[in-house]
Amino acid sequence: MIKINDIKKRYTDSVEIGPLNIEIPRAGLTSLIGPNGAGKSTTLLMIGRLLDIDEGNITVADLDVSSTKSKDLAKIITILRQENHFVTRLTVRQLVGFGRFPYSKGNLNKKDEEIISKYIDFLKLTELENRYLDELSGGQRQRAYVAMVLCQETEYVLLDEPLNNLDVARSVQMMDHLRQAANEFGRTIVTVMHDINFAAKYSDRICAMKDGKIAAYGTVDEIMDPEILTDIFETEIQTIDGPYGKVAIY
């Protein structure tokens, strides 16, 4: 379980995130939605210890993220940002292999290689595994990074806009993979999403943020409410019942 207790992040006197209080239970997929500048990514980065917390604390599986050693946290939680610096002479397989670093410290054994193969196959990168990262399209590279964080085999996986720059087909494919990772491997996945309908179709829970505060948090059905959505995005939003549940129309 991820517990966020009264956290605050101050950028300037007028711009601050928080205080936030939220508990994200184990297993399943939780999406953070909200307008630009609502603090979704900031919150995700603070959970993933990439950004310091100014006040309050966050615990992941009962470990405080700001005081627990980074190498211990690396076996429990992983985070992937939207844009990553990539090394030119690095193949997909070698990148995914870095996911084993918290365990093997760079000295891969046979079991590590098997786990690496498993996640490469899982994300359908088998054919591409010996390509260098700069020989891939943006979407393929994104998948390679997702394979790396899954290969870390942490209980908690945080993804900052995993659908950024992906077309509809790739987005559907990516969400199917994430859904499958949550179902089959029992991972707890938290993502930041921009597309309400993608969030609604694939998530178990949605947390809506606005102006640095949590505006609404609940199941997909609870959040997919015209009033709540209109209020959060300050845009007229209707919902209708579609074949996969509620669909937002804007």
Next chain:
Amino acid sequence: METTNNQFSTALHNKRRSAKAFRNKKERTRYWVLLIVLLSIGLLSSLGLLLYNNPVPVDSPSFIPVTKRRIAAVIAMAIAVICHSLSTVAFQSVTNNKIITPSLLGFESLYGAIQTSTIYFFGATALVNFSGPEAFGIQVTLMVIMSLILYGWLLSGKYGNLQLMLLVGIIIGSGLGSVSTFMRRVLAPSEFDILQARLFGSVNNADPEYFPIVIPLVIIVAVLLFLFSRKLNVLSLGRDVASTLGTSHRASIIYTLILVAILMSISTALIGPLTFFGFLVATLTYQAAPTYDHRFLFPMSLAIGFAVLTTAYFVMTHVVSAQGVVSVIIELVGGIIFLIVILRKRKL
């Protein structure tokens, strides 16, 4: 979390699939062949430097005393190569930038400023006397302290930021450079001449007196960097990925930069500035070693560096008889090769 469904498609794994440092056997073989060829070139050139045009035969008892100066020069080359090659590759990896060198942190300007202010304030005799192990120790210590303050302050604060550190390093460097230039303007021509000889990087500046301190220190730092290879591999993926994989990014960077600072300071104090050399070696290394793994990048950078430096000295001394301009030639050739590489590959 090992409780997951491990049956999932592991059947597709086979022994041929591996995430080792090279993509395939061919690239690995090519790496080792290149490494051996380059090492041989380096060794041949250094033998050439020792023996060519040497009137004393190798088996004569007076061989060692006679070639003392040449041996010292070759040792100085080896030290320069270790310092520049390893520190540039490590520095580029931790900064995630392949077109900068540790010289940006202002070591060379500080060296220039120390030399210039010595002659400016205390006169030419002071500069000539400002040598020996103490002076050497003072210079290295000053340069390491400056870089520690710079890194410590800029990387551990609330706004800890690598780009900011580099920018401040460049500004301090050019500031010191301007102060030195100003002081040089008011020097007498004879004093300026003495100073200028010190400011050109040359292995003949190296005083064998320092070797007993320098060699162990350089070897220790080089071994520490080699042992840090696997961490450097992770650091080269960038701050966010490195942190999420469980390295304490800031501490690792400061550790690397301290090692880099020691190497750069030693090299600069021993033989003077060689701005472009590390950069040239690192660029060639990435072309010659198709891997991300520093355990293979480091040896290749040493082989390339040694081959380039010894060959340049051999050619300039014995073929063209223009020994003094080796560092100039290295920068010229380095710049041209760098341009060719970029224009041909269109990437770094």
